[in-house]
Amino acid sequence: MTDHVASGGIAATDSERAEAGRHRAAAERGDAPLLPSERLWGFWEFTYSNSALAIATWAFLIGGSVGLFVGPKEGIAAIVIGNIVGVVLTALATTCMSGRYGVEQFIALRSQFGYNGSRVVYLLAVVLLTMGWLAVLAMMFGRSIDGLMALSAGEAASPTGGKMIVAAVGAILLTWFIVAKGPTSIKFFNMVVSPALVVLMVVMLYLILSQRSFDELLALPALDPPFEDNTLNFIIAVEVNLAAGFSWWPYIGNLARLTKNERTAFWPNILGIFGAAALGEIVGLLAAVALGDSDPTIWMTRIAGPIIGVVALLFVAFANMTSMANILYTSIVGLRQVGTEPVRRIPWGMILFLFCLIPLGLVVFYPEMYDGFFIFLVWTSALNSALAGIGIVDYFFLRGQKLDMHSLHRPQENGPYRFWAGFNPVGLAALAVGFVVYVTIFNPQTLASLPAFKYLTASIPACLVAGAVHYVLTRLVARRRGWGLYP
């Protein structure tokens, strides 16, 4: 009898443990808020993770693009100014609430846009951004391989030729294969690639400075300034960097939820994201201007000679694959989180492949995208800057930093974040107004701008106006209608 009771008790304990394990795993995936005791990252762990995310090959690309508009001195100033403002506003909008409540970013977004509205935002801000970056990084991989083959054969590279396209398509398919296998391999690559990229940056910086003094570098002109007005060129460079800062909006909230508290969720972004990204961009800028080409796959072969050039290009190709795997994995995990039931039922490998179709199309039919990739980056800021403004106003000024965890995670159809058919018209209207303000002040496609752009940039007004519209309309409309649990 005693044995029977004991074994029954052990079985019950085992099943409870198994259930607790399942619940914790579900909370880690974002289905429930992580409790303070379940969150493991302190200040330095989060700083390292942030740095690993920020130190990627795209930093070289962004730095090179800045060199098109302004020389190194103005470029370094633009990198610091744009990134600090963009990162601080983005971190305020996303990491404080994730750090306080351990809540998944797009579940928290239900309080700002409604449960269907948050899906729309995910589609606009994450899916499009990730697809674009996948295509750009695949093309960078392709150009690295093309440059490698040309270097080995002693020929000139053909950056938009057939070899580049084949290699880029191969990169996307290989990334699909790696991510389909699961996250373990990605974690391993991260541990190797991020420190190695820091070493690569230091070596590149050493090689640049061994050829020219720092003062000589600072005096070099821009590669291809689009306007005669230097102030306008400088503000465009600032805008590119604001866009780079705001482009962390889809990612850092969900990293911050793993930190122990609000402060450890916020401050490491300044050291990790801002510091690491600025360092990588400055290396990219100096190299691009010193060697006369904004494309890292070209200047690396010029700076380092054939042997180191081959090693550097191979490494860049490898690093790109890691970045691609990271963003693809993160986006699909999120897509399944916000997706409807039919989306959740699509097998993992199939949904990954479907996601890769558009980047594949971009690589094959629009390889020119790589050279104007900053245009794509700046377009994303029209959305991300407005999202940051709405997020700050909603969480800090309208809700007084309080979120209702139960309402955010319960079945949503009859919950308080239903707003209007699952959409918060106020939040979505504010987002649309912010977007329109941005493209009215500055058109990323043509670089045409209003005179105010030289004094205000476009991201800052879009952020402020979207926040103001959200505040006023929430007070006038949402609260009166009892939408969204506003106090």
Place this chain on the structure above:
Amino acid sequence: MENDIAWQNELVRRARIYEDIEAGRRFEGTMTALDYAAMAALTFVLVVAFWIWGA
């Protein structure tokens, strides 16, 4: 997962833990006025200093 009773109970449990923390003002490591002031000052100093140096 949404219709699983055990899971719904788990969600309620987790939400209640946060409600208790909130009610008792026991959130650890919250951002204070000093944090926000330091963040604003750092941003301001970097923007102004690099604007004067580089622009």
